[in-house]
Amino acid sequence: MALILDLIGGLFVGGFLLIIALSATDTATTEFYNYNSDAIVQQNLARMSDIIQYDLRKMGFGIPEAQKTTILSISQPNRLKFLAHLNSDPDCKMNITGLSIDNIVDSVEYQVVPFDSIDYYDTVIVTYQVRRRIFISPNYTSEMSIGIIGNPEAFRYLDQVGNPVAFVSETRMVEVTLTAYDPRVVLSKEWVDSRLNEIGNEDFRKQELRRLLRASYWRQTRLISKNLKR
Amino acid sequence: MLGKGAILTVFGFILAFSMYQVRMSSNVLATADNFNSQYVETLIHESAISAMNFAINKVWDQHASNDSFYIHANECTSRVRIFPVGADTTKITVRTWGYLFDSETQSIVKRERTMSSFFTLGGGTAISEYFMFTNNSSGLFWVTGCTLWGPSHDNSVMHTLGKPVFYGKMTANKGISPDPASKKNKAEYHDGWEIGIDMSIPTDMTHLVNAAIAGNGAAAPNTKCIYNQVTSFEFLANGDVIRKVGASPPDTVALTAIAPNGVIYSTADIRIKGVLDGQVTLYTTKDVWLDGDIRYKDNPMTNINSDDILGVVAQDDIIITDNAVNQTDIYVDACMVCVEGGFEAQNWGSRPVGIEYFLGSLAEDKSGCHGVANSSGTVIKGFQQRMRYDPRLWGGDFYPPNFVLTPNKFRLASWWE
Numbered sequence: 001m002a003l004i005l006d007l008i009g010g011l012f013v014g015g016f017l018l019i020i021a022l023s024a025t026d027t028a029t030t031e032f033y034n035y036n037s038d039a040i041v042q043q044n045l046a047r048m049s050d051i052i053q054y055d056l057r058k059m060g061f062g063i064p065e066a067q068k069t070t071i072l073s074i075s076q077p078n079r080l081k082f083l084a085h086l087n088s089d090p091d092c093k094m095n096i097t098g099l100s101i102d103n104i105v106d107s108v109e110y111q112v113v114p115f116d117s118i119d120y121y122d123t124v125i126v127t128y129q130v131r132r133r134i135f136i137s138p139n140y141t142s143e144m145s146i147g148i149i150g151n152p153e154a155f156r157y158l159d160q161v162g163n164p165v166a167f168v169s170e171t172r173m174v175e176v177t178l179t180a181y182d183p184r185v186v187l188s189k190e191w192v193d194s195r196l197n198e199i200g201n202e203d204f205r206k207q208e209l210r211r212l213l214r215a216s217y218w219r220q221t222r223l224i225s226k227n228l229k230r
Numbered sequence: 231m232l233g234k235g236a237i238l239t240v241f242g243f244i245l246a247f248s249m250y251q252v253r254m255s256s257n258v259l260a261t262a263d264n265f266n267s268q269y270v271e272t273l274i275h276e277s278a279i280s281a282m283n284f285a286i287n288k289v290w291d292q293h294a295s296n297d298s299f300y301i302h303a304n305e306c307t308s309r310v311r312i313f314p315v316g317a318d319t320t321k322i323t324v325r326t327w328g329y330l331f332d333s334e335t336q337s338i339v340k341r342e343r344t345m346s347s348f349f350t351l352g353g354g355t356a357i358s359e360y361f362m363f364t365n366n367s368s369g370l371f372w373v374t375g376c377t378l379w380g381p382s383h384d385n386s387v388m389h390t391l392g393k394p395v396f397y398g399k400m401t402a403n404k405g406i407s408p409d410p411a412s413k414k415n416k417a418e419y420h421d422g423w424e425i426g427i428d429m430s431i432p433t434d435m436t437h438l439v440n441a442a443i444a445g446n447g448a449a450a451p452n453t454k455c456i457y458n459q460v461t462s463f464e465f466l467a468n469g470d471v472i473r474k475v476g477a478s479p480p481d482t483v484a485l486t487a488i489a490p491n492g493v494i495y496s497t498a499d500i501r502i503k504g505v506l507d508g509q510v511t512l513y514t515t516k517d518v519w520l521d522g523d524i525r526y527k528d529n530p531m532t533n534i535n536s537d538d539i540l541g542v543v544a545q546d547d548i549i550i551t552d553n554a555v556n557q558t559d560i561y562v563d564a565c566m567v568c569v570e571g572g573f574e575a576q577n578w579g580s581r582p583v584g585i586e587y588f589l590g591s592l593a594e595d596k597s598g599c600h601g602v603a604n605s606s607g608t609v610i611k612g613f614q615q616r617m618r619y620d621p622r623l624w625g626g627d628f629y630p631p632n633f634v635l636t637p638n639k640f641r642l643a644s645w646w647e
Contacts, residue, residue: 010235017239021246028250035257043264050271057647065625065641069421085644091323091346092646160422161411169397169420226347226645 492631
């Protein structure tokens with residue numbers, strides 16, 4: 001009898017511990033996943049920013065003084081195109097294999113275009129792709145996506161004291177803003193739905209949705225090309 | 231049995247949670263590493279810029295053209311090289327490196343950045359590149375309604391009131407008032423502004439005199455390029471000039487015949503008017519009088535390829551004559567320089583109201599007066615000024631023959647990061 005009681009007691013305690021353990025493991029896995037996603041997103045945003053920074057610092061390189069006003073050929077919030085001489089000198093050329101040296105001006109273009117849209121209860125979120133296009137004479141062309149962001153307008157054009165410009169020619173620096181959603185929001189519609197399904201009150205649901213969909217990561221860099229500010 | 235099982239279970243949990251803790255920590259560390267990596271990258275970049283600034287200072291102050299040295303700052307090392315590239319260009323290269331612990335490879339990795347810049351000692355650009363160039367603008371305010379279409383320079387303090395518009399870069403030596411970085415300054419600077427640029431109108435006109443002497447050859451004074459009596463030139467649209475020297479009767483000559491090098495030099499006053507077909511620079515050590523409209527035959531505002539260009543350089547003043555033809559308006563197409571004087575209207579305080587249409591560029595030692603305005607800005611005596619920049623002058627590639635050049639200066643040509 002005592003043995004049976006021991007076994008029952010053991011099973012009860014063991015089962016209880018097992019439930020706690022499973023619950024703890026589930027929470028731990030979720031947390032681990034979140035931290036991991038956070039780290040990846042943070043790293044990706046930083047890399048994306050590095051690439052843009054690398055390119056924008058070359059804006060106007062090798063463009064003669066008299067043609068300075070033509071350096072920024074497109075300056076829209078979602079599109080930026082500029083001229084730079086990217087293969088003028090062995091010390092001053094893009095790190096691309098097989099690139100020859102010449103005296104012809106090249107161009108770099110960035111464009112933010114819609115990438116995907118996800119339909120939620122009360123709204124739709126759109127993610128955007130940052131596309132980078134490089135043309136280096138005589139015949140090197142490269143077009144690629146450098147990442148996915150949450151904001152449709154990434155570029156702001158500022159004068160030398162940091163005020164938004166009214167005219168392109170005033171531009172002395174470019175402010176780049178990159179935001180990203182919480183990866184769970186983008187990767188798992190079910191996860192968001194599961195948090196909203198149980199909420200009956202519409203206002204509270206919208207509030208919760210707003211909280212979930214807020215931009216989780218944000219990076220802003222003001223870049224000055226010395227070639228624009230000779 | 232149950233006791234052993236419980237102990238094993240507890241150890242099992244400890245093991246599992248320990249592993250989880252390690253993985254969580256590694257994730258947190260990855261985030262911190264990411265931050266550290268960015269921090270080190272920024273540090274290296276800032277160090278490279280500091281090294282570059284150090285090198286630029288050496289080039290500027292000590293005129294270093296060939297040098298090499300190391301700078302240690304921010305836990306980073308920079309190797310700087312200064313060397314000439316061609317006759318008038320100096321190149322500076324900076325290679326900066328720092329170290330970072332990489333948790334993935336568990337090793338110290340080297341991070342490096344290179345930077346290059348090119349500085350050219352420009353042979354000076356034609357002063358006509360500047361729409362307005364003033365040595366001393368005391369009492370002059372750029373106000374609402376003023377539009378400067380080209381680059382401008384003020385070697386004193388430039389004053390603005392209201393919302394003037396500067397399409398070209400505005401530079402000033404002793405400052406801009408109010409401070410353009412403050413909200414008090416409402417002016418629009420479309421191509422930016424810069425202060426601390428010390429550049430005044432050159433006073434040495436030897437090159438103009440030499441060009442006139444060379445063009446004059448053995449001809450007697452007052453017959454070709456060199457004059458010592460008051461001379462009037464009325465330019466004709468066919469390329470000829472009606473010339474009147476002193477009290478002599480006027481004669482008609484081809485512009486190319488009296489200015490083969492494009493320069494006419496006088497030690498007396500020069501009076502001009504007419505329609506210019508060709509290119510010439512007039513230089514006098516006295517005053518230049520505008521006796522009537524002086525216009526280009528081919529208007530550059532409608533034909534950017536027009537090759538008509540007039541340079542007027544007066545050691546003293548350039549004056550709009552108070553005569554019958556200049557009463558209501560005057561058109562002036564020219565690149566003008568007043569080395570020690572200003573551009574002004576004769577009897578500006580008493581002459582009737584008229585309009586002055588100016589097309590070109592103006593450099594003057596001090597601002598001359600053209601009229602009188604009341605407190606609301608309405609001109610009540612003299613000229614209202616309508617000044618336009620000749621678009622051909624932008625960039626300094628097109629200018630009157632042998633025109634005045636700004637002093638040589640180092641310019642940043644390009645910067646590579």
